[in-house]
Structure formats: C-alpha cells, structure tokens
Amino acid sequence: MNLISLSFQFMFQVKLQLIKVESKDRRRVTPTPALSLCFVSRRFQLNSSRKTKSILDSSTKTMKQKKTSFARLLSLSTKKLDQEGIIKPKGPPLLANGCAEDGDDIDNEWHHQSCIQFLTAFKKVKVRPEENLRPKFEVGKWERTKLVSRDEKFELATEVFLASIDQRSKRAAGGSACTVLAAVIADWLHNNPKSLPLQRQFDELVLKGSLEWRNLCSEENHKVKFSDKHFDLDTVLEAKVRSLTVATEKSYVGFFTMDEMPEGFDWLQGDMSFDNIWNNILCTDVSEERIYIVSWNDHFFVLKVESDAIYLLDTLGERLSEGCNHAYILKFDAETSIYRHNKDDKERSSKDLVSEGIASCKEYIKGFLSAIPIRELQQDIKSERAKEELLHRLLQIDFHYTAPACTGKTD
Numbered sequence: 001m002n003l004i005s006l007s008f009q010f011m012f013q014v015k016l017q018l019i020k021v022e023s024k025d026r027r028r029v030t031p032t033p034a035l036s037l038c039f040v041s042r043r044f045q046l047n048s049s050r051k052t053k054s055i056l057d058s059s060t061k062t063m064k065q066k067k068t069s070f071a072r073l074l075s076l077s078t079k080k081l082d083q084e085g086i087i088k089p090k091g092p093p094l095l096a097n098g099c100a101e102d103g104d105d106i107d108n109e110w111h112h113q114s115c116i117q118f119l120t121a122f123k124k125v126k127v128r129p130e131e132n133l134r135p136k137f138e139v140g141k142w143e144r145t146k147l148v149s150r151d152e153k154f155e156l157a158t159e160v161f162l163a164s165i166d167q168r169s170k171r172a173a174g175g176s177a178c179t180v181l182a183a184v185i186a187d188w189l190h191n192n193p194k195s196l197p198l199q200r201q202f203d204e205l206v207l208k209g210s211l212e213w214r215n216l217c218s219e220e221n222h223k224v225k226f227s228d229k230h231f232d233l234d235t236v237l238e239a240k241v242r243s244l245t246v247a248t249e250k251s252y253v254g255f256f257t258m259d260e261m262p263e264g265f266d267w268l269q270g271d272m273s274f275d276n277i278w279n280n281i282l283c284t285d286v287s288e289e290r291i292y293i294v295s296w297n298d299h300f301f302v303l304k305v306e307s308d309a310i311y312l313l314d315t316l317g318e319r320l321s322e323g324c325n326h327a328y329i330l331k332f333d334a335e336t337s338i339y340r341h342n343k344d345d346k347e348r349s350s351k352d353l354v355s356e357g358i359a360s361c362k363e364y365i366k367g368f369l370s371a372i373p374i375r376e377l378q379q380d381i382k383s384e385r386a387k388e389e390l391l392h393r394l395l396q397i398d399f400h401y402t403a404p405a406c407t408g409k410t411d
Contacts (some may be wrong), residue, residue, distance in 0.1 A: 139164045139326065140199030144335075147321065147368070154367040155351065156360070158336040163202035163327035166317040167210055174210025174315075176230045180241055181209035181315045182293045182300040183233070186402045187242035189291050189304055196304075196311065196329060206315055206327050212241045230298060233400060243405040246293075250284075250401035252277045256370055256394070258378045265381075274397060278362045281305065281399060296365075296397040297373060303361075303399070309333040310361045319369065332361040370394070 139162045147156040167174035167181055174181065185205055188197065197205060216222055216239060217229050226235070237244060254277030255268045270276075282305075284290065290305040301314040310332040317324035338360045339351040355363045377394045380386040 149368045149371065150322065151372055153341055154354065155339045155341060156364055156368065159331040161329040163199060163206060165203055165206055166325050166327040167206055167315045169325060172206050172210040174213050176228065177210045177213035178300045178315060179231045179233055179236050180213040180216065181206065182302050183236050183242050183244055184209035184212065185302050185313055186291050186293055187244045190404045193289055202327060233293060233295065233300070245403055245405040246400045247403055252280060252399040254397050256374055256397065258374055260378065262381045268395065277399065291402045293400040293402055294397065296370070297393055310358045312361065332358050336360045338363045338367065
C-alpha cells in the first residue's frame with residue numbers, strides 16, 4: 001500500500017503573567033511583566049497510522065481554535081495521555097521517521113508525550129508520577145535486568161530483549177495465536193541461522209503470525225474442532241503455515257514433579273521427568289543449533305539451543321511479568337544466574353545461588369513458569385478436585401524438535 005507523506009510545522013504563542021502575593025489575606029499583589037512563551041512543534045510525518053493521524057488532527061484543530069485557553073489545552077492533553085496509556089522512556093526516539101509505519105508510531109507517541117510533559121511544568125495537573133511512566137525494560141535493546149518470580153521466591157539475573165508489541169496488542173489481534181506464532185518464529189530462526197530477530201523483525205513475526213492465525217480461524221473446518229481458536233501444533237503444520245516439520249525421534253515428552261508426590265504419581269519421577277528430559281536435551285550434539293517448539297499449559301513458545309547459550313522466545317508478555325505487553329527474548333548464558341530468596345522469622349532476607357549458566361533455563365521454567373500452577377494442582381489433588389484434563393495440561397511439557405521442510409509456504 002502506498003503511503004502519502006505530508007510534513008509541516010506549526011507555532012503557537014502563549015503569554016503568562018506571574019503574580020506575587022505579598023500578604024496572607026492576598027489583598028496586596030505585585031504583577032510581573034507578561035512573559036511570552038513560544039512553542040514550535042516537532043515535524044510530524046503523516047501515514048496510514050491511526051495514532052499519527054490522531055496527533056495531526058489534534059494539532060490542526062488547536063491552531064484553528066484561537067479562542068481555546070491554554071489551561072484547556074493542558075487538561076485535554078493530559079487526559080489524552082491517561083486514556084492512551086503512552087509509556088515511553090527518556091532519551092532519543094526509539095525509531096526514526098524513516099522507519100515506515102512502526103517507526104512513525106513510536107516516534108510520534110514520543111513527541112506527543114514530550115510536549116505534554118513540557119506543558120505540565122506551567123500548571124499543576126493530575127498525572128502519574130514520572131517514575132511510573134518508565135517501562136521496566138527498553139524496547140528493541142538487549143538489557144541486563146533482574147526478574148523476580150510471581151511468588152517472590154526466585155530472582156533471575158539475565159538479559160532480556162523486547163518487541164514493541166505482543167500477540168494481544170490491537171495491531172496484532174492474535175489472542176490465541178501462540179501455536180502459529182511459535183511455528184513462524186521457528187521457521188525464521190531456521191532461515192536465519194546464528195541470528196536473532198531485531199525489534200522490527202520481531203514485530204513483523206508477531207504481526208504475520210497473528211494474521212496467519214486469523215486466516216486459520218476463518219476456515220469452516222476449524223471453527224467446530226477448535227471453538228476456543230487454540231490450535232494444536234499438528235494442525236498448524238498440516239496447514240503449511242510455514243515450511244516446517246517436527247522430528248519425533250529427536251523430540252521429548254516430559255512431566256513435572258511435585259514437592260509432595262501424591263500416591264499413584266510415582267511414575268513422574270522416572271526417565272520421563274522434566275529434569276531427565278532436560279539433561280537429554282543438553283547432552284545432545286551441541287555442534288548444531290537446535291530449535292524446539294515447547295508446549296506447556298496450553299501455551300507455545302520457542303527455545304533456541306546453542307553450545308554456549310539458550311534463548312527463550314515468547315510472544316505473550318504476561319509470561320515474562322505481570323502487566324507486560326511485549327513479546328520478549330530471554331538469554332541464558334554464562335552470565336545468567338538464579339537466586340532463591342530466603343526470609344527468617346524476623347523477616348530478614350538473604351539470597352542463595354540456585355544455578356548459573358545455561359542450566360538456569362531449566363530452573364526458570366520450573367521456578368518462574370510452572371511453580372505456582374503445580375502447587376495449586378497439588379492442593380487440588382489432595383482435596384480430590386483435580387480433573388484429568390488439568391493433570392495433563394499442567395504436568396506434561398513437550399519439546400518438539402523442528403526442522404525445515406522440503407516444500408511448503410515460506411516467509
């Protein structure tokens with residue numbers, strides 16, 4: 001689709017007069033000379049983005065309405081910030097205007113917020129504290145950080161990389177697209193060996209995978225079989241969404257164990273336990289790069305296993321941290337470590353090293369992803385409320401070894 005670009009600048013002038021109060025009863029005041037403030041807009045580029053068009057329309061309307069007071073401009077701008085929930089870090093724009101649609105969206109939101117923050121310096125308005133306007137991580141950049149598990153028992157120190165969107169964003173509209181997205185990402189990794197997607201590439205994978213998912217949802221034969229629109233991996237591969245296949249002889253099916261094994265569940269501790277399966281994965285020939293699609297708890301993500309690092313790629317931000325709406329990549333390498341938080345009776349805390357290096361990926365899956373659901377399942381088993389479907393969904397984890405197919409649809 002051809003985009004029609006239009007750029008312009010505008011200026012508006014505001015006069016402020018400061019009044020100094022000389023007495024408590026506020027009857028004697030000393031006016032100061034009027035102060036002229038001139039605001040010059042940053043350059044905007046118009047394309048098909050709804051947010052860019054919204055900013056442009058708002059700016060044009062502001063110039064035409066000469067009688068609009070400065071105070072009203074402040075309140076309207078601040079209200080728009082609260083409604084849109086724009087959260088951007090300080091510093092230069094994440095992408096330049098020349099980066100097409102995605103870049104314009106990020107850049108213009110940045111300029112919009114910068115203008116609002118500048119204006120609020122002249123009037124006290126109700127806005128969120130500045131520290132709450134900063135995201136935990138920076139989009140499109142590897143950043144070393146610390147993550148605490150939801151039960152606050154473990155702490156992960158590693159590097160994380162964020163896309164600007166995830167599958168649930170309005171642009172992607174891929175609510176239950178994780179299976180398709182995992183296949184699309186795995187295919188990209190096979191076609192780009194020894195590489196990881198950049199931010200724009202990661203965004204595109206989320207957008208394209210979500211589109212493929214919506215196409216599958218529209219097919220009549222899928223509407224009845226998958227009423228929840230959550231496809232299994234076999235269906236996605238048979239639909240040839242990407243030229244991908246699964247080598248069953250190199251794949252693994254494992255089961256998580258519980259802290260207190262209920263009677264009749266001893267088989268979980270055998271050769272098919274998660275720990276043993278993980279050891280087999282690491283003992284496999286490390287000279288080649290391996291791409292696994294992992295399924296657990298009705299969700300699919302990708303593991304890229306190398307000789308000295310493991311990368312976890314997930315398109316659902318909530319899996320990383322509560323409230324996160326970015327697809328992400330976690331790196332597990334020699335610099336990665338996991339600690340256990342300990343508290344004594346006097347509420348004093350300390351940390352013990354649990355694991356470091358690529359082995360931390362196993363502890364992350366156990367301590368961060370599966371720990372709470374499995375503890376809850378254990379309580380349900382004790383009270384005889386656990387259903388067979390729930391046992392399968394929470395205890396079984398599958399590692400599907402993927403490889404490029406000879407024929408099929410490619411990216």
